[in-house]
Amino acid sequence: MASVLIIGHLWAVIGRPLEFATQGPFGASPSMTRFRDPVRGYSQFAYLDHGYAFFAPEPGPSHLIRATLTQPTGTDATASSPSPVEPLVRNYPDLNDQWPRLLYHRHFMLAEFLNDIHHPPGEPPQEIAQNPVAIREWIQARRRYETVRDSILNRLQTAYPQATVAIDRLEHRQPGLPEFMEDNVPLDAPQLYFVLPDAPPPLPLEPLPPAPIDDSPAAESPAAESTDSETVREPEPATLGRSEAARDARPLVRPIIPRLPLRAPIEVTP
Amino acid sequence: MSAILPDHDAARNATGNAPLNGMGNAITAVRGATTAWAASWITAWDQFWFTPQRPHTLALIRIATGLMLLYSQAVLALRLGDFLGDEAWVNNRTIAALNRGEFGAPSAARSYLWLISSPVLLWGHHLLTMAASACLAIGFMTRFTAPLAWFLQLMLIHRLTGVLFGLDQITTMLAMYLMIAPSGAVFSVDAWLRKRLAGPIARDARLAWLFPDDSPSVMAAIATRLAQIHLCVIYLFGGLWKARGTTWWDGTAMWFAAANYEYQSLNLTWLGRFPVVFSALTHLTVFWEVFYCALVWPKLTRPLVLATAVAVHGGIALFLGMMTFGSMMIVANAIFLSPDWIARLTDRGADQRSADSSLTR
Structure with a gap:
């Protein structure tokens, strides 16, 4: 009996890493x-459902949440004086705000989680238009x-x-070794942050002529200020209704249709 | 690990003794060999899992795990409203929707905490969780408080989706294995109480169960083996995942880890001046993780594998801003230390202290 329980537990221990690795x-x-x-x-209840992809497959860039807090009159959200100032911009995580380090890391993971689950808005692409399962997954x-x-x-908003x-979601990439050693680009250089x-x-309507290859650091200028900042709004009833309809049983075999955008499986790990 | 290997000699003897005259005898010989081979595997399985072990290693890990759980929960308490309740970063409604399957398959990772909005109740629950973790650390009523600490941690974890990372995986895993073993039998308040209540314990089997002694037990062996195998799975898949990445092959992964500003706690970018060093460290990390599950068992390679674990996780703790995670991974690796060795070490220390105190008296 004890052996059966041991084998069952080991099955749960190995099941999720295998499933995750074969994504x-x-x-x-x-x-x-x-x-x-x-x-x-x-395995889900006992919190054994991990892929263990620490710093893998690549030690990639970090992701942050940038919050812009603007008073209706353009004053600082935290200032007691009414003098007009720039909107308050706060980044999460932020070592100046979150201490001890573990608290900072919790906020860091929150930013990574938001980035990991990001999915673009809009209607599902034509490639999956005929597949109701893929459409449902897209919407969900x-x-x-x-x-x-x-x-x-x-x-x-409460704070x-x-x-x-x-x-906004920010991406902070690491400088490559030549950038750091030869061009003296510091780890927190502004050009390493992207909104x-x-x-x-949108895709270009016509094929563009091939661009000349330029691998200088200047070629990777920071992205323009995003115009689609995500602001507070009430949930739309229609959207909630769609959620009820979308609750379903999982298919045993997924259709051979790309899930767009193609991306690595989600698991936030250190 | 060699104990679980089949006894091939026994299998060979079984076939060698059988006279191979005709098909019937051949079948008998094959059956005998198969039976002997299976029996040897079963014996090895039993030896591996059910040979009683002392609880000393688990007790040390219990102290570290309890303290880390307590610390992690205390840090959450600094801004409890940010993580629990209706106004949290990921609020109750969102957590419930994520886990109930509104955006995909439902999960069994349920927690009653996403039903609680009252700050008073949340605080009360969190203090209870911290108290259970503290009891686990000091080994007080461990038979009850260890399962309680694990369960309350699970409830917390299932509520904290979105802010979790490797630390939570390791501490929860260790708490689970600690609760099935008599991990409070030594280095604990329970051990002290056992001495104080020697008379009643000798007469009452329930008290003897509540305050176990530090003799070898099957449950300590099972908990130890489960934790060891689990750790091997973690490293194997950690290594396999790295082997899928380009930078872990071209040797630059260590640089990109060192150059990650958000992780960095101590400057490690000086490694950039030594490409041979950081690329060698990169390759060593992948090799060590992939082969950990094989090399940690032989006595010859175990010290080297564990020393590498201390170096790798110590580096993560010091340089990559994860003192908690790095420390707990080192603690988890301690599961491969022999409990008898720890017992001898601590007994010798106790004897020495006793001798010193008698000299100064």
């Missing part, structure tokens, strides 16, 4: 998904992102009730 653009390997199914609930992924984003906005709150747009930029 591809079309979802997880069907065989690994089936393998994990009997112990899925147990966007709603998941919007729900978490709105929750973060609500938190900021700064007089201000208009907007947030990530909510929607992908």
